[in-house]
Amino acid sequence: MIILRKLWNNLHLFMALPAILLFGLFFIYPLAQGIGISLTDSNGMSAPRFIGLQNFVDFFHDARAKKDVYNTVFFAIGSAPLLNLFGFLYALILDRPFKGKGFVRAVVYLPAVISPLIMGYVWYFILQPDRGFLYHLLENLHLGTGGSDWLGNAHSALIVLVFINVWQFVGMTMIIYLAGLQSIPKELYEACEIDGAGYMKSLWYITIPMVVQSIKINVVTNIIGSLSVFEVIMALTDGGPGYSTESLSIYILRMLYGSFTGYSTAVAMVLFAMIIIPVFIFMRYINKKEFEM
């Protein structure tokens, strides 16, 4: 009888079991297996041999990997803050009542519906030097087309990639901020107004602290999304010219295909750490902040 009651009282724990099993099967198990493979010299064909941390040592001596880390971090550092800044500004503007608000919101959000792969190809046709849409536009407007080789140059190609990413996903960030803004009680602003605070003050003391949850979600999803960037680069530059715009995700795929299964898994682990560590630090920091409020 006691056992039954205990079981009944802890029934909710058992209800979590299917979720835990699925999570274990599709996340924890592959992750653990990945850690196992990353410690071997597996080439995907012959039997793997255990080589300890050699793959990780190699990673830090691999010039191409370092360049890819730079590209990935550049992309993330460029994208995440811009996405948040513009997403928040869009949300502030589109939260105010005006005619055609719904339409404008939809337009801003629209690119996010399209796959980044398609987006990359569309932009490729716009930006292609000598024959793209933009080239012909500049030519016809007599604005000069001299520096139109945006994709053939490593640095400008990276900037173009950040721009496309921000343009595409700013709507997604905006929607989350909008939801946050709409959950703020009007009374707070009224009280603020009575106290004589201007728009900037109410923004700083009410709006931003109240949308902290949205900031959290946005920053975390943007960091994860930007650090694991893959499709848009594949479509727009194919990681090129050479390897100059290759991201870590693309490197992982190419190494996996190139008979370096063990090494590519090790790089995947490094990328995993690169994503999880900043997210973790940020969550800790923002939780403390919330507590102080």
Add this chain to the structure above:
Amino acid sequence: MRRKKLGLLLSGVMMLGLLAGCGGKNADSPNPSSSAGMAQETGPKETVKLKFFTGKVETVDLMNTLIQKFNSENPGIEVEQEYQKDASNVIKVKFASGDIPDITTVVEQDYIDQGKYLDLSNEPFWPRVLPAVKELSTDVKSGKQYQVATNVTMAGIFYNKKIFQELGLKEALTWNDFKANLQAVKDKKPDVTPLFIAGRESWTLGHLIEFLAHGIIKQDLGVKSSREAFINNESDKLKFDQENGPIDTFAKRLLELQEAGLMNKDALTATYDNQKEAFATGKAAMISQGMWVVADLLKISPDFQIDIGFSPYPSIQDGTKPVVLSADDSRYAITAESKHPEEAKKFLEFLLQPENLKTYSEFLKSPPAFTDVTADWGPLKDQANQALSSGVNIAFTDSPSGFSGDDAGRMVQELLAGQYSTSLDFAKAYKDAWDKAWKATHR
């Protein structure tokens, strides 16, 4: 407390995974007993599903037509085609995960070494195959044939005859003549790109290394020894990193063209489609391509046929000869782990029937490798024969599976983007990348 329990459970799952990860792969080793059992269980009445895995985008529609014909002629067997863009890499995932195709166009030396393909040496069709193609289909290590090629393909310099006639140019067999031709186009026809490079697609640049740089090695050593040198990575024969060696010379030549402005400005971002269009519409005088391009050129501009010229690649080093790719094309292999090898052989025999080979060759505009097939394969027949006699015939390179033509092409992109300070640096980097990939599968 509850969190602890949960954590314990999750870490338990994790440990299990770790064990499995270190335990290696069981899917790797074929299990002959189980596959034999499967074959017995499958009675004659059950439909056998054959998976045909291809990396040849240009033949997808044609193969579907042939497959339909085969399926209707052979009740009880159903062939399904699967195409993947990066087929030579995707098949690795298929082998590893056990999703193994029965018959495929993807044949790589590494997989031959791993015993992934069925030995076809004793099949009845071999006497019908051109001896040169049979030699290229023979594994240099075991002397057996694990693949059969139905066609011969060629690659070289395609040029616009009309422009050549207008400017009074002749096919170039030496580097200086080749450069002079390009310069003449540049000087006299400023609107025309002398040599159009489709550098965004790394395979086209990989081909340049395979034909121009490796061309020197291939003509020095001959078909058999050069294949052995590539497959066994005999670095004293390949001389990849040697000053004025094949790779160094190639890099110098390519940079020469770039510096002189003899290639398109957007050589790094132009696609294969851009290249075909520019050439077929007379906006480019020369391109480096293979016979596979002809059908598409004629699609863009049907009247262009009379203007297409074809010549060997010029020699890039003094004392060497011009080369033309003449290699086995459209290869087929049956996988060793196929559960239906008999049915797969039946499908292969069907593909090798003279009438089907004729259809195939005429569609692909590529000469058949079977002596009993007479196909009207294309407008370049005579020119191709001439090129074959004026240039040394070379084959594709057997590169390590971790260093594909795409990978080599990306290095050429880097070269064109100015990321190597000297051509010798490029040659050394090339050798490093090749060696690293070779070692990954030979240990």
